[in-house]
Amino acid sequence: MGFLDRIEERLGAAELRVASYRMLGxxxxxxxxxxxxGAGHAAAELAAKGLKVTGVDADPExxxxxxxxxxxxxxxxxxxxDLPLEDESMDGYRALRLFHLLEDPVPTVAEARRVLxxxxxxVLGGQDYGFLMIDSSDQDLTDVVLLGLESRTVVxxxxxxxxxxxxxxxFTDVEVAVHTEVVTDHAQLAQQLKSAAAAAVEKALITQQDATSWLSEQSRRGRRDRFLAALPTILVSASAPTA
Structure with a gap:
């Protein structure tokens, strides 16, 4: 839960939630x-706006x-x-950071249509890991490290x-927006960088020496205020069909 809280409490995450609320309208x-x-950050904010909120997650914690x-x-x-909701009982449906975990997304979208x-x-949304950007003196190595990060995700x-x-x-009136979080504080992503490098080594994409060298460079960039990452999230909104 600490990991979920850290993600949602970043400034960029708060801005992303607000953008999703605007698209819900x-x-x-x-x-x-x-x-x-997740831990209910969006649910709390939507309830504070006077909405009748139902939250669903597969994780009891x-x-x-x-x-x-x-x-x-x-x-x-x-x-x-498999939502515990009546047919056509919801005015709005929101799901962020979900679809990269689903091997088959079609039943989830069908269920969204059923309850709307x-x-x-x-509003659906998530990071496309193929679009992540991290600055480095060795961009080729960085691209391979990011492939390691992709390997930790289902889709x-x-x-x-x-x-x-x-x-x-x-669905109708489908619109797409991209919200990009820019991170210049190395500490915010340090754990994710280690995870990406470890995954790349595990998949034999790079050597442990490559990983150590890359992580050291990113750490040095952080100390010199030269760290830069851009994390785009794709948001897609639409209206449920009326017939």
């Missing part, structure tokens, strides 16, 4: 489900933390393709297919 009193709600953070919302432990009322709003480039998924499910 819901008024006070509307019903909304936040799927893969996350749901327990979410209940404490957003006592005014309703939470369920459930999978994204006709004309209801949906690392899932976000670029979100528009297709919604169109295939006959």
């Amino acid at each position: 819901l008024r006070r009193g509307a019903t909304v489900v936040d799927v893969a709600c 996350a749901v327990e933390a979410a209940r404490e953070r957003a006592p005014g919302a309703v939470f369920h432990v459930a999978w994204s393709d 009322r006709p004309g209801g709003r949906i 690392p480039r899932a976000a670029r297919s979100l528009r297709d998924l919604l169109l295939d499910a006959r």
Whole structure:
């Protein structure tokens, strides 16, 4: 849970949540489900806006933390393709940082369509790991390290297919936006950099010496205020079909 909190409490993450709320465009009193709600940061903020919020996550520990953070919302432990909600019961559906974990996203999108009322709003989003950028004196090595990071994810480039998924499910008014978080504080991503390098070594993409050298360079960049990473998140919004 500490990892989830660190992600959501970064300034860029807060801005991303606000962008997703704008794309939902819901008024006070509307019903909304936040799927893969994590520790409940979005659920708490949506409830504070006067929305009737339901949060869903497959992780019981996350749901327990979410209940404490957003006592005014309703939470369920459930999978994204089997929501404990009535047909056409939601005005809005939000799911960020979910689709890179799904081997088959189609049942989840079908379930979103089932619970949304006709004309209801949906916002999906996630990082496309193929678009991550980290500055380095050896960009070729950095690109290989990032391939290691991709190897730790079920579908690392899932976000670029979100528009297709919604169109295939006959959602309308589909719009795409890109929110880019710029990180110049090495400490914010230090653990993720270590994980990426370790994965690249594990997959025999680079040697341990390569990994050590690359991590040392990134650390030096951090000490000299030369660290730079750009983390784009793709957001896709649409309306549920009315017929």
